[in-house]
Amino acid sequence: MTTAPAPSPAWEARSAALWAAIDDHEPAAFRALVRELAEELPEGHPVSAFELACANDSTGLPDRAAPLYRAALAGGLDPYRERRANIQLASTLRNLGELEESVALLRTERAKDAAALDEATRGLGDAVDAVLALALTDAGREREAVALAVGALARHLPRYNRSMAAYAAALVAPAPGPH
Structure with a gap:
């Protein structure tokens, strides 16, 4: 798949400014502003x-967002936006x-x-790990979700990284067999 040409730096800056001000707009107004920018x-x-x-996702319309994410991914996004779109x-x-x-997409x-x-x-x-932990929790796989979350957190702790990583692995390790 080829990647579409990137929008101009000026367009990207205006998009970033609009997203930084999302809380200043009512949902429908925000979607309209994003639509105007996207139509450029x-x-x-x-x-x-x-x-x-x-914009649809962030304003509570996930049913409208899903097909748009799929279209964006099919159209050839740059690697950073592609990962964001998958997440x-x-x-x-x-x-x-x-x-x-959801779980399959995040595992990929x-x-x-x-x-x-x-x-x-x-x-x-x-972010992949965080969303995967949420999806696993909703799927009834809480131990796997906690293991993923603790494992991700372990990389950022000032101490106890090795212990937390081991605890995370132990949460999903197969139970020992009978002796």
Whole structure:
């Protein structure tokens, strides 16, 4: 799949400013502002679909967001937005009760070779883990969810990293057999 040309830096700056001010707008007004900005991009541009998906998702319309995320992903996003779209689509699917698809999408995202990702894209790894932990919890797999969350947190602790990582692994380790 080819990646669509990136929007201009000026467009990106205006998009970032709009998102920074999301709480200053009523949901419908915010979606309209995002739509206006998205319409500046060429018709069918995947970033347009991505921004519209995000706006719908962030204002409580996950059913509208899911097909837009899919369109954005099919259109060829840059690696950073692609990872964001996968995380956000999985979160949306979780909110819509499509837990197995959410978990599968996040497992695929977790399996990506971190060395092949740029620093910013790799930096979204904890977000993958956080959304996966939520999806696993909703799917009734709480021990696996806690193990994932503790394992992700262990990487950021000033101490006890090794112990917390071991505890996280123990939460999902198979129970020992009879002696």
